[in-house]
Amino acid sequence: MAVDFELRTTFFITAVAVSARLSAVLKEAKNISLEAMNAKALVARAGENVRTFKPITDYMVELASDTINLVEDINREALLISRSSLTALRGSEAVNHFNRAKIKSEGALYAHTYDHAYHEAEKDLQQFQLELIKNTRRLHELLEEIESRMLAANVVTSTSRLEAATVSTIYRANFEAIVGKFENAAKNIRSTVQECRKVLNVR
């Protein structure tokens, strides 16, 4: 079976481990959200001089909110994976028990009478494994989505740095600090997500 190796390597634990790592992403996304609020306040104070910063702060808010939503989706998906891999594992054990019974009951007059149950167990297992593959694929997609957003955040960071350099010296240091924190949070998120994907790929 295609995902037998995953079942053997306690995939349900991996899914939960991925979910646990994502609490760090959530924390960083909240940091981005906070920095975006600071930036917004600063933009309001600085007025016309820094109006080019407004779309950037809006983007930061959107990015933070999307990331938080994505983490929630991932957590939900990880829970589903954990459940479906456990079900698949139990299904695989049932099939193994029936296999053993088949060998032991060779030659028994009524050995064929549990064939239906045996085939049903095999069918269930295939179904559970398909579910597991589907859930895992979705988890990969969600992680990819966060990663690609963080790549986009890099571009925004570069633009923000250029913009920060043009604002009045009174506000420049503040804007640069905000951009720095934003950049750092995006970098941390990307690194955690890459780690998660690596863990999943090992499977």
Next chain:
Amino acid sequence: MQTIKLYEGQFHEWVVFGRDPEKNERIIDTNQFMIKTGREAILLDPGGIELFSSMLAAVVHFLPVDQITHLFASHQDPDVISSLGLWDKTLPNATLHAPWIWEGFLRHYGCEAITYNPIPDEGQTLKFDGLEIQFIPAHYMHSSGNFSVYDPVAKILFSGDIGAGLNQPEDSLFVEDFDKNISKIKTFHQRWMPSEHAKDMWIKRVRKLDIEMLCPQHGSIYKGEDVHRFLDWLESIEVGAGLRF
């Protein structure tokens, strides 16, 4: 797995399955019983999950699996019924008869298709295919919700953990020397059975029954005079030894 026909009557028979040579040596040895009529059967304490394949392989020598219409669990222990989830896949139309107090617990083993018949504390009679067997209360012997099974026609009492011994796989399925058997059963009864009062009530109850064979879930089966010797011995010992500590 050893398979012995204990009783063969006009309409039904008793079969014991035990001493599985393929069993992991670190798990306790168990005896499983089957009462079979012409069209139906009940498995008594069908065993742990580790034993499922051996049990399934053994029963299909006697009957098509769909003729097993009933399962019975004397209590909730894993060696008694942790195979439930697999029987549930094999016998979706069967009924499990087990103490009412353990329903929510036993369902943790997996019980989606099988019907759960909660046996009331006072016991119950089960009729199937013209046969009538009785679920006799054996509460606190050792589990707080526990039943024995009595067949008045075969005169066999399935006693669950009562009479059970910590036997070796090579030991006989029948008690051959009662005095020697005591060494196998003494610790089990003194430590596993918690209540003098429960013990006395159960002995009083089963002394009224006409028993030719007393079949425990572990160890060896008592026949004839050994049944009464066992009841006398059980009456004489002090149980609840764990309370000494």
